Amino acid sequence: MPLRLDLAEPRVDLAPLAAALAEGSCAVIPTDTVYGLVCAAGQVEACARLTALKGRDPRQPSTVMFASVEGAEILLTPLEPVLAERARQLLRRGATVLVPNPEERFLHLCGDRPERIGLRVSAFPDALAAAIATVGAILATSANVHGEPDPRTLAEVPAQISDGCAVLVDGGPAAAGRASTVLDLSAARPVILREGALATADALALIA
16 A cells, blocks of 8 residues: 655655655655656666656657756756757756767666667656755656646545555646647757646747
8 A cells, every 4th residue: 555645734754755756766746847756866776667657668868857957957057058058958848858978977867869868857846856966866757647637636546556556646636737848859950849837938038
């Protein structure tokens, strides 16, 4: 039975979430777009369990999520400075960006394209951000069965997903209610791969 934690409770203790992720378990948490299914990104076996739980093709690339842009510097610092700054601008607005991966980090999450990697920063409440920061990077994908609607509330997360998690975090309705905008910055020219919470015009204006 998953442990349920409610961010609306005064002084909610999210230490069990951080411990579960560190131990290789999956969890469901609210992000600034939709509810996400997450695990520690650096743990290969945990990522494989998450992928199976969601029903995704394990060859499909996945997104590495951080609690802050500073945390994402591990993937941004190796980039050419102008490209890195473009990525930071988009990350601050909640977009998902695909960037070159010259140091070949998190190769188990890159699918058949190890030369690039997807990353995102979510605007978490302070307590949730602190818990995630203790783990570092997390693998994050929407907490739905592959191909089904994205859940905006914890109640919308299917039992197939929630029953396979150690911890469920309830943060009320997700603000955006739709997935993030995805941009590929690894090519010669930026490409919008998915329209989402950040308007396309706003995304392109940030990197003009």
